[in-house]
Every structure is written in C-alpha cells, then in structure tokens.
Amino acid sequence: MEWEVVIGLEIHVQLATKSKIFSGSSTAFGAEPNTQASAVDLAMPGMLPVMNQEAVRMAVKFGLAIEAEVAERSVFDRKNYFYPDLPKGYQISQLEFPIVKTGHVDIHLDDGTKKTIGVTRAHLEEDAGKSLHEDFHGMTGIDLNRAGTPLLEIVSEPDIRSAKEAVAYLKKIHSIVTYLGISDGDMSQGSMRCDCNVSLRPKGQEEFGTRTEIKNVNSFRFVEKAINTEIERQMDILENGGSIEQETRLYDADKDETRSMRSKEFANDYRYFPDPDLLPIEIDQAYIEEVRKTLPELPEAKIARFCNEYGLSDVDAGILAATREQADYFEAVAAKSGDAKMAANWVMGELAKYLNQNNLDIAQSPINADALGGLILRIKDNTVSGKIAKDVFDAMWNEGGEADAIIKAKDLIQVTDTSTIEAIVDEVLANNAAQVEQYRAAEEAKRGKMIGFFVGQTMKASKGKANPQQVNEILNKKLNG
Amino acid sequence: MTIQSDELVKIAYLAKLQIDADNTARLTRDLDQILNFVDQMKSVDTTQVEPLSNPLEMTQRLRKDEVTEINQRDAFQNIAPATEAGLYLVPKVIE
Numbered sequence: 091m092e093w094e095v096v097i098g099l100e101i102h103v104q105l106a107t108k109s110k111i112f113s114g115s116s117t118a119f120g121a122e123p124n125t126q127a128s129a130v131d132l133a134m135p136g137m138l139p140v141m142n143q144e145a146v147r148m149a150v151k152f153g154l155a156i157e158a159e160v161a162e163r164s165v166f167d168r169k170n171y172f173y174p175d176l177p178k179g180y181q182i183s184q185l186e187f188p189i190v191k192t193g194h195v196d197i198h199l200d201d202g203t204k205k206t207i208g209v210t211r212a213h214l215e216e217d218a219g220k221s222l223h224e225d226f227h228g229m230t231g232i233d234l235n236r237a238g239t240p241l242l243e244i245v246s247e248p249d250i251r252s253a254k255e256a257v258a259y260l261k262k263i264h265s266i267v268t269y270l271g272i273s274d275g276d277m278s279q280g281s282m283r284c285d286c287n288v289s290l291r292p293k294g295q296e297e298f299g300t301r302t303e304i305k306n307v308n309s310f311r312f313v314e315k316a317i318n319t320e321i322e323r324q325m326d327i328l329e330n331g332g333s334i335e336q337e338t339r340l341y342d343a344d345k346d347e348t349r350s351m352r353s354k355e356f357a358n359d360y361r362y363f364p365d366p367d368l369l370p371i372e373i374d375q376a377y378i379e380e381v382r383k384t385l386p387e388l389p390e391a392k393i394a395r396f397c398n399e400y401g402l403s404d405v406d407a408g409i410l411a412a413t414r415e416q417a418d419y420f421e422a423v424a425a426k427s428g429d430a431k432m433a434a435n436w437v438m439g440e441l442a443k444y445l446n447q448n449n450l451d452i453a454q455s456p457i458n459a460d461a462l463g464g465l466i467l468r469i470k471d472n473t474v475s476g477k478i479a480k481d482v483f484d485a486m487w488n489e490g491g492e493a494d495a496i497i498k499a500k501d502l503i504q505v506t507d508t509s510t511i512e513a514i515v516d517e518v519l520a521n522n523a524a525q526v527e528q529y530r531a532a533e534e535a536k537r538g539k540m541i542g543f544f545v546g547q548t549m550k551a552s553k554g555k556a557n558p559q560q561v562n563e564i565l566n567k568k569l570n571g
Numbered sequence: 572m573t574i575q576s577d578e579l580v581k582i583a584y585l586a587k588l589q590i591d592a593d594n595t596a597r598l599t600r601d602l603d604q605i606l607n608f609v610d611q612m613k614s615v616d617t618t619q620v621e622p623l624s625n626p627l628e629m630t631q632r633l634r635k636d637e638v639t640e641i642n643q644r645d646a647f648q649n650i651a652p653a654t655e656a657g658l659y660l661v662p663k664v665i666e
Contacts (some may be wrong), residue, residue, distance in 0.1 A: 114639030123657035124648070132647060172587055174661040231658030311623055372630040375586070429609045429653060466591035486622040 091238050092293040093328070093527050094302075095321055099539075100285040101263055103273045104217065105148045111216050111240035112139030112182065112268055119279050128218070133177035134344050138367050145240040146371060148272035149189045149214050150262035150381045152242060155266050155388055158193025160378055164213075168366040169360045174232050183243075185362045188213035189371065195266065196390055197258040207259050209248030215241050238278075242272070248287070248298065251316035251408035257310050260284060262411070265389045269414050278517050283308050288320045290328060299324075300334040304348055316341035320348045392417055400430035407412035409438055416452045419459045426463025429470060436462060436486045442484050457486050465493035473497060474504050478554055506557045508564070514556060519549045541565060574602050 110117055112358055113130035130137040135267050153160040165187040168180040190212035197205050218472075219234035245264060250256050264282060267273040272279050289301035304320055307313050319341070324334055339348040387395070389411050396407035410420045416437070426432035441462065445455060465486065485496045497503060505511060519526055522544070529540050541562075547563045579599050583590045590598065644657065653660035 109636050109638045113638060115637045124644045124659065125642040128643070140634045141631050143633035143635050146633060147577050174664055209650065222658060226655050226658070228661040228663055229663070232661055233658055361585065366625065369625050369627060369629050369631040374649045506630065
C-alpha cells in the first residue's frame, strides 16, 4: 500500500533574555550548578512570579515575523506534573489563550518549489531544571539553573510530509528566530529542541493515522534521522496488519532507533488551570506597531531581494540568507568586489569549505568580508588567476593579511604579457615534440582533449602564473596554425 | 455528577496523595457534594459572560529584563536534605 507521511513539529526556543521569565535570576549558560536558581526558581513557599517584559516583546516579534495575529489578551496556565526538576509541581505555560495565534512560514525544497507550513500557535512558558542521572550514591542530582528560562513553544500544523520538509521547516524557524535576535538558536546548548509528531495514513485517506511523538530531538541531522526511522517502524507495523499505539518515544542516535518511553500511567493528564498568581497579559495595537518597527529584513524577504538584486538562484540565495551573519558577510563581499556572482561562489565555496574544516562560524572567519572582496578584485583585474587566488586565500586564512600584500610577497602576479607566455609555450612544445606530432596527426574531434596536456605543461612551467585563457589561445594558434 | 472510587484513586495518584482505604467512601461522598455544587453553578446561563481568568480587574505588570538575584546557593542548600557538587540530591528517578 502507498502511505502518506504526516508530520507536525513542536519547537521549543529558548529566548535570549538576560533574566528568567518570572524571576531576576541570570539565564547565562554554563554557570556552576544552582548558582542561578533563586527562591522563585526553587519554589520556596510564598514566592510569586513576576513576568519579564522582554520575553513578551520577543514573542510578539516572532508573531509578527510569521504574519500571525498577536493576542490582545493571553493567559498563563499551570501544567501539573511531578518531577524533581520542576520544584513547583507545575510548569507555567499557556493553554487556551496563547500569545501568538495562527501564522505561517514558507520553506524551500530541493526541487526549487516553495511550500507554506502553517503555524498553529506559539506560547510562552518556563523551562524546567536538569536531572543528572549519573550515580550519586543511588540518587539523582538536580540543577535548577535552567528552571524558569523563558521558552517560546512553536506548534506547527500537520502540514509536513517528509523528514526533509521537517528539517527545512526547522531550519526556517531557526533562521527566523536568529534573524530576530530572540534566541541564539544554539542547538548543541539546547537553545532549540524539537518534538516530532509522526503518523502515516493510506494515500488519499482524509483522516489522520495514530501518531507517536518523538521527544527532545536536538539537531537538524537527528530530526531527519529520527523521523525516517520512525516512519520505517510504523510502516513495518502497518504493512503487517498491526496498529500504532499513541505514545511518546525517544530517539537513540547511537542505535538509530526510536523506543517507547516507559509509558507512565495517566502520564498525559496535566489538569491545566489558569495560574492565579499571574494576571492576563494585555497587548494593545500601539505596542504591536512599535514592535513591528523593530523587525529586521526577514529571511524570505532577503532571499527574494538576493534573487532580484544580485541575480542569484533561489537555492543560492537561500543558502546565503540562512543566517543574518552570512547574508551580511556576502553583501559586504559583493559590495567590495562589485561582483555578486563571484562573491556568492567564494562565500559558498572556498570560505564555507575552510569554515567547515575548522568548525568555525562565519563570524569567526579569520578572513573578513573586506579582505575576501579585495581578493576577488585581483581576480577580476587579472592580477591573479582563479586557481592562484585559491592559494592566496589559503595564505590569507593561515597567515592573515591582505590579498595584495600576499600576491606581492609570494610573487604570484599573473603573467599576461603575450611574448613571455609565447616563450614558455615554445619551450613546452620543443620539449614535447613527440606529443606535438601526435596532436597534429590526430583527428579534429580528439584534439580538444589532447590540448589539455599542453595547457597543463605550460601552466606548470609558469608555476601557475600564466593567464590560462591566453595560454589556450596561444597554444591553439601555434598547434593549429 | 457522581464520582467513582477508581476516579478518586486516579486523582489522588496524580496529586501524590495517599488515601486510606477506610476513607475512600467518605471522600467520594464529599467530592460528590462539591461536584454537585459545581453542577448547580453550571446551570446558570453564562453565554453572554466573558470567561474569567482572574478575579481582579487588572492586567499583568511586567518587569524589566534585569538580573536582580544574587547567588544564594549556600543558604538554600543549608536547608536541603542532601546535596553534592552543588546539586540537590533526590531519590533516584529512572526514565
């Protein structure tokens, strides 16, 4: 039978506030355990939550960025469950009246098509602490530094149809929140975590199949793998006439499998009710308009502009606009070099390769945009060939400095003087008389390939400095003339 | 509305309350009375009334995003039953 995959994602984004959502504790990552856990975060008797205005502003910003309606009135609820890293016995969240209502984001797929994914809602809530299950004399260790960190939970519609689409959607949300500056989006530090709801239904069937939820997947790669693994598992069961049990599952990256979290009895009965410690949040139009004015150019708009203004393809524009830093870097290189196509190729090619190899962000690149733009200028004015430019790039990366200084110091200036190149070509032809004879005896159709040998020899003899185009022309003239 | 004893047991479990078997009948009766009272209130027509999430006619005051708390871990951990390496220790929780 042919199956259709139905996926919805719940993404938890840690908001980049300085202090917690309901207390004045720091949210800085990596502090000593429990040094950023105040009486409020510890749920000491009599403590009351006081809402952080910046968390509200960030949620509103996100709502505007996905063209959602921002709720004029939103309400906090208590989600009740017992776990030691949740000292109050409830998580403050929003159930019925979330701060952000229905919106949407566009994703770009590999085949160049665009798809709109609905966002059901986004609501504010607090994070829990961390449980450390290493053995402390048979006990569990609790660190409450993270307790009370503001989260924005973004819930998608079940509009996603494959693991690839899920990753594209997650990446889009990642780029929106980092563009907005409302989260650092660092998945390795848990700033973005994702629950994936996955189900299958026979193609053409209207109603959804039974879904499972894969909890807390924390990298783009794992989201794709976890979903594909879960699709296979469900398909196996359904193909063999079985049925899917609605449950929460965990993805084990080492074994590349999902497994059932021991289903706790009554686990999903959270008995939500409005939190009497917090009043409703009211947001007026004037405030919304004030926040709207602070929105930066967003990824979709930037991609469209890169296509129009620089003549880039959708795919290239999408890659360059993935982060604000990369987009800014690219634009600076394009401005300096006056050649957007070359700027795009160098940023996505050589620079991306070196950054990947050294595990660096573009912000940490030892070559800044101005320097890379300067190198491209020297290719454009024929000072160096594209090939030599890669050596210059390597030197700039490893030793620092500007392209001009390196080209001069290493004597890499391209040879464009015709008589000099002719002399080198003559020497090459004289040294390879046998090959010249073969070439002249060969059919026209085969000569194209054979000339490559002479080009290679000439470039080698000039230590790579001869202008390749001129070498080609002169060789053609001398061999065919 | 009447509450069954297995529902009582479930609610108690979720609230982490231990209930003596002798008490079940009495608690069930008490809860029934409370729920009957709720039913009585529900009979009032509220279609024209906006849901009340807080009895105060006020909205939430917001605070500035500033770190105002200092590290008081030692004081807090002084009154904790068990700590180690800065962590609070609790009976083992196994996932």
